[in-house]
Amino acid sequence: MNEITIFGLTKNFGELVAVDHMDLNIPGGTIFGLLGPNGAGKSTTTRLLSTLLQPTDGTARVSEFDIIQEPVRVREITGVLPEESNRTVYPGMTAYENLEYFARLYDVPEEEIPARIEELLTFMDLWDRKDDKAGELSTGNRQRVALCRAILHRPTVLLLDEPTSSLDPLAAKRVRELILELSKKYKQTFLINSHNLPEVQRVCNRIAIIDEGKVLLQGKTQELRSQLLSKQKFRIRIVGDIEKASSIAKSMNFVEAVKEEVDSILVTIEDPTENNSSLMQNMLSQGIKIVEFAEEEATLEDLYLEVVKGGIQK
Ligand SMILES: Nc1ncnc2c1ncn2[C@@H]1O[C@H](COP(=O)(O)OP(=O)(O)O)[C@@H](O)[C@H]1O
Ligand SMILES: [Mg+2]
Structure with missing residues (x-):
């Protein structure tokens, strides 16, 4: 009630x-x-x-x-x-x-x-x-x-x-x-x-x-967060040239967004089951050392920013 x-x-x-x-x-x-x-x-x-x-x-x-x-x-x-x-x-x-x-x-x-x-x-x-x-x-x-x-x-x-x-x-x-x-x-x-x-x-x-x-x-709260998980954001932590890693990721058509951090890049990937391994292979073949390739937990902040700034209506 x-x-x-x-x-x-x-x-x-x-x-x-x-x-x-x-x-x-x-x-x-x-x-x-x-x-x-x-x-x-x-x-x-x-x-x-x-x-x-x-x-x-x-x-x-x-x-x-x-x-x-x-x-x-x-x-x-x-x-x-x-x-x-x-x-x-x-x-x-x-x-x-x-x-x-x-x-x-x-x-x-x-x-x-x-x-x-x-x-x-x-x-x-x-x-x-x-x-x-x-x-x-x-x-x-x-x-x-x-x-x-x-x-x-x-x-x-x-x-x-x-x-x-x-x-x-x-x-x-x-x-x-x-x-x-x-x-x-x-x-x-x-x-x-x-x-x-x-x-x-x-x-x-x-x-x-x-x-x-x-x-x-x-x-x-849980449901709103899991809605976000369908977006599939990943953190790729590397040793070496972040900018190079970032440009490799950007060059792939299934990568929607790339953000650079000090030791990692954050990527949003379409259909990750299919595509994650190609991205990894591409990076490895170009000499990027991948330390970690992990799914990022979606936060309420992502949703909030999308809703408040993006103006999604009910
Ligand atoms: N007593 C009031 N007289 C005039 N405007 C008010 C008054 N109280 C709130 N507002 C206005 O109403 C809007 C909503 O304010 P408020 O409810 O305090 O927002 P929030 O708590 O989310 O920050 C704001 O634009 C605020 O300036
Ligand atoms: Mg208030």
């Missing part, structure tokens, strides 16, 4: 169409990645779903609640980590006090508050930091407090807007691990905005690529 359903969702800011008749289905329990360049409309989509903004047209349902008809119910079951999440914790209060304050704001029953805060801070490896002022925590730890804040009221849907964009690689990795652990333990549905492709590839099981407020492509 879909936990988030978006129908023709549109948001105009004056002349600008930030979200343009978007349709999207997000199945319950998935970690869904909304990918797109800056200005694509990711944050606006999150603000619409979290009922901070009113759509110009169309609507969406979070669980069974319509964002226009039942915004209060939507907020009850939704946890949000906004783009500037550092601003969602008070720097002058301790980690614990922040969570206590927000738990009361979210109407978490008073007697449940201490156990709930301990559970979450422990889960995030922050229990020993509970008495540190939020403003004195590292950015990564503050982001984890903001995540605790977002899940205090046990939401079933989490909207995370660029959850790791302000973090150093180590802190970002920890937050990604925590997202995966959260999903495993509490089985929420996640919608994660990101422009960080390797991150999305690691964390999200489904993705949509959007640009100019429109969905360009969506599907299971």
